[in-house]
Amino acid sequence: MLNYIDLFAGAGGLSEGFIKAGFTPVAHIEMDKNACLSLKTRISYHYLKSQDQLEIYYSYLRQNISQAELYSHVPSHLLKSAIQAEISDLSIKNLFDRIDNLLNGGKIDLIVGGPPCQAYSLVGRSKINSLGDQHVSTDIRYELYKQYGRFLQKYQPEYFVFENVLGLRSAEKGQLLLRIKKYFEKECGYKIDWRIVNAYEYGVLQLRKRIIIIGKRGLDPFEYPEFERVRRENSWNVKESLFSDLEPLSVGEEKHYSLYKDLPVNSYLQKHGIRSEVNFVTQHITRPHNSRDLAIYRLAIEKWEEGERLKYPDLPEELRTHRNLTSFLDRYKVVDPDGLCHTVVAHIARDGHYYIYPDKNQTRSLSVREAARIQSFPDDYFFEGGRGAAFKQIGNAVPPQLAFVIARKMKELLLEKPVNEFYLHPYTTSPAESVGAH
Template identity: 50%
Template sequence: MKKKLNFIDLFSGAGGLSEGFIRQGFNAIAHVEIDKAACNTLLTRTAYHYLNSRNEKEDYLNYLRREISRDELYSLLPETLMNSVINKPIGSETNQGIFEQIDKLKGEKDIDLIVGGPPCQAYSLIGRAADKNGMKEDDRNHLYVQYGEYLKKYQPKLFVFENVLGLLSAKSKTGEKYIDKMLKLFRKIGYETEFKTLNANDFGVLQKRKRVILIGRRGKKIDFYPEFLKKETTITVNEIFKGLPKLKAGKGEFYITPYTKETSEYLQSSKVQNGIDFTTQHIARPHNEQDKEIYRIAINKWDKKKERLNYNDLPNRLKTHKNRKSFTDRFKVVADELSSCHTVVAHIAKDGHYYIHPDIKQNRSITPREAARLQSFPDDYFFEGVSDKPSRTAAFKQIGNAVPPLLAEEIAIEIKKII
């Protein structure tokens, strides 16, 4: 039997990157994440993988059915797995403690791979535009240096570093591009690093989501970056809504939502539907009458003319935002007849105006489950809150920040070949 390849996930978020690697047989030694809600999600998913590996998946489903509590679910995990999710910020003051915890978890095992990408706000074009200093003084700009400390400590064969397109143009106070600073640092540590921009839509994700994926390899060998094959598809975004009951604004359930009879080959092949007869977190935001009127205008404009709503074209009585020059497309329909949706981002946690459901009769923004499907998360993936009470806002934030599991799995396939 082949030995499992071991990895550490830094800045883990809700675990989309890990999910893809675990599907390809990699073993997660540790996840390190600052956000408590995301850590709870990681623990819940760890419980899923552990119980599923022991043919005890029913215990996990009992949690989704609310037949056992979250504490009871976690009590089924070995202590090592409970300790494998490390809820700490990565930095010079905390790294030593994190190293000690990871060392206990890994024992004599080697770390074959490190994955993860620091928070993207400091590199994002939107973040830089909104900040008077262009995010040049944001401490998160330098988290790649901390990433380097983990490369020094564990000397993995490879690493995968994911971030937004803005990384390629973001500059430090001295005017040097951060991408160039990263490549220099990683080379100094002993890694040649290559990168490309990958679009999740090319890997079966029904979303336009371009990300910079850096792959570093220990040693001096170059030209090792995989040649990813794009997946040609005729699938449309409508697939993500199949099997989910229709909802009005403010309706739905955090827990059991039985499927309708509708399904599709895509939902099966993408592992979105994976053998159970219900899902969770299909719960819609409530909306006021003004927003619902704007949603109807936006949907009608798309349905009849295939045109996006410009905020300035609304009747004056519906225009309450003072900013009329930027973000004029702040109300946007998820066009279900296209092959990809616009990018799902963490702002969806604040309002749903940028992700309006295409069905005018439902007249609402999309639910966390619909957003998770756009990110290719399976329907049994549960996004936790800080407490044991679920939070729609926390779920949206984690989903918007995540790496799509389908994209992650394709990367994992190629990384396995290189190793």
């Protein structure tokens, strides 16, 4: 069975797609405590699924058992594969030792992941620049690709997948991407190529552009893989495909355990495996809002229903909090119910102004579960750490559906043959998969 290491793993969106495609994770490395716990909880799900013991996991989702009790049913070496650590010069030897123990003499087929994107994003760079002219070049996050490269040097997988924001392309007027290319080729021995992908072309109901760098060991030219696009059915949209079977919410309401509406499962949820196998969903929770925000949200929805987007200067003077009428004019944004959502980012953890639910009967921002569905996370995916931590993890994640499409193609490259769509539990082996076993 083919395996991989996930660096800068977050809550595991990228990993979820690779597991669904039949890869086995050796290790996930993530510095955020809550995201690392989410990884352990998802590891518990996959292990218990492989053992036909999912009722234990569902008991946890129902809050009938504790996190400690859930983890007690999972082999310790699997839980230890989610490593909470910052990847740095100080930690890397210890990380190598821990991965070597998990590998037990085996080899790594693939490394995936992408360093935190804030330093590469346009907004992140403007904040860094405000700290001083030299800060961009010395900010440690700019150098994290080199830490990624040290794992390539150590484990020498056949391929790697490096995901990041579009700002990587323009950082330092394009020089940063050239330096990354040179580093991976000269220092690590990998030929690389990259493309911009938009998640909606691969089955995600969201406009989300990202750079995907693929590296192949050796310096011979290689053909960048063509990821298989998913045909979008006419009925697929945010309101009908993602929101229609979820219970309505009031402002600030928290339905940690919520039954689905009594409706047939729609084709989108069914095709992408988002609906849970049980009749309930968790973390359908939304934040409270003050009267001013709610008034603005109602105006934004009314504007949307008239076919327009609310701009900040459109607000009555009594609803404005500042005098800047020339920048960030779309700070209040309604999610398009009839099409695709705009990009979900980690800022959703701070406020919901950019993610307004598209219905005056539920004037509020998105719930955690609605945001997770927009990112294509399955309904049984649980995000640890509370509402704000969950929003942050969701906004930072690679959509699992996009990751799955990438993973299927990487599997073809590694096995050098086409693969059929299937789901294989990551902690079991079948004869069909023995080709990639070590």
